Amino acid sequence: MTREILAEAAVWVTRLHGPDRSRAMERECLAWQAQSTAHRLAFERCTDTWQEVGGLSRAQIQAAVEVRRRVAPLRGRAGRVAVGLAMLCLAAVSVVLLWPGHTYGTGVGEQRMIILADGSRMTLNTSTEARVRLTDSQRTVTVEHGEALFEVAKDAGRPFVVKLADAQVVATGTAFLVQSSPPSQAAEGFGVTLIEGQVIVQRSAGSAQGEPRAPVVMAPGERLRVALSPGAARQTASQMRVDRPKLDRLLAWQRGFAIFDETTLAEAVAEMNRYSTVSITLRDPQTFKELRIGGTFRTGDNEAFAQALARLFDLVVTPRDGGLELARK
Template sequence: MHDAHLPRYVSAQSLEDAGQWLLDLQTHPERFEDFDRWLHSDDEHFEAWARVNRVWDTVGKQPATTKRHWPRRTRLPLLAAACVSAMAVCAALVLSPGWRADYSTSTAQTREVILSDGSRLTLAPQSAVNVSFNDRQREVMLVQGEVFFEVVHDARKPFEVRSEDAVIRVLGTAFDVARRSSGLSVEVRDGTVGVNGQYRLAAGQRVWIDRQSGLGTQSAVTPTEVAGWVNGSQFFENASVAQVVEQLDRYQPGWIVIQDPALANKRVTGLYDMRDTQRALQALVAPIGGEVRQYSALLTVIGSKKPTAEK
């Protein structure tokens, strides 16, 4: 009997190494060439890499509920263990910030929520919120990610959005709040928004609160471009490649690794389709001398385009 389709033996060490590479490439993209050498040094490594990818993909396909959320990158050490232990997968899910959130979304998922006062929340992928209403005020805690708020006016009950970076206070308006790795942004489509008691934003204005310094920077934004991601596309103006990639990373499982730090810091302006991340990445980096290599369904590497050798 031909045994070509029987599972290939893979050592626990190879599985552990493959899981560790998933982690290392996220935090140390400059090690991609080392990973490539490891992968090609033994046929067993290819099989280990494939199995690790399948485990990650299986976890990623679990449906999100109000009590379950796709693990954040801060929980990656747990997910590495998941490659060789199903129990570690459960631990990663339980410890995820969205696990106990009232409402949350998973990778590439958006969700619309109607609150008891009629206000509408639209959650971007990998986002989570907690809601607390009482007789005096309405409060939403942004646990992670990005949310577009359409708040019903009620002069008796202010509406507050809180995060570790800011307190946003409104009566009735439409605005977007996004928590990024380096800070928080607030963009207003309609009405007026107060941020931290220091900034008052009208329609067509935004503020960026830097997490490290705590300082805010105000600028203009076209109102119709606020929360464009709700319809599938997002406009970025003078954003770094790293900032755009951070957003696109929420729309596909696995990792998008920027191998070249200089490329990560380049500034771009453009409209990108968040529903087709590979196409968006090509449109993002090709004009500035970058290239996209999809190493597996769960690993995409962005680097500077290598010069073609002359014949």
């Protein structure tokens, strides 16, 4: 198991032993453990450590973190126990909570939840990279590419800012989803979906004269999507629109699924390819333009998805260059 997983497990243990424990929290913890064997073993190790040292409150854990940050001694038994747990079980928390900046990432088909030092939660979807920097005046996350769900702890004096593409999303306590494609892709752009609370999306200057764009104040349920022009033209040309998508469809990846509703075959294949190293390609894509698909499919199993498409549309599946090719009979 990695140091980061061990740190996340330690935070789960402290939350479950705190005053805010609830059935919803317990279900979330069980779901986190079910993500992998490493998660389950890390939780068991931290639970054993907690029992061995007699249990600590979240305040004591934060005290241990503060000690490491300020390099000042703790006094009394509580301090000694807190530092002991930090050394035994939370060795990685110094990385997660104390560094002024840290980069987190996921591979193909991987999801990962990170609990930040301020109590905010950041859940990364497949193939995502994000840089975190927490200071006394501002909490900043830069999403280089991929998809991330943010559940922001309230702190009116310290705004939470997510930077992506040519924009920044500013919040104080809310939940929202961001998607950002890497600059190397032809269809570069980003999306922001507000789940609850309020966020302000501020984009950079929109012309050669540096005239600022008007900020977009979003309401719950809204999604802002921006398509950027490639290269130097991106500052002057972009397409922006706001809609209200089905949130359960957008967040289905947290449960390991993709939901399609009258989705083109090309779009569905592209979405499923995000979660698998076994890529599906379409031979002569123009012949598939009229095909639409609906339903719920498990991500990461492209072989099963390709076979389902073959049965549904009477296609042929052929292994090709380590992936799968779909063609008409």
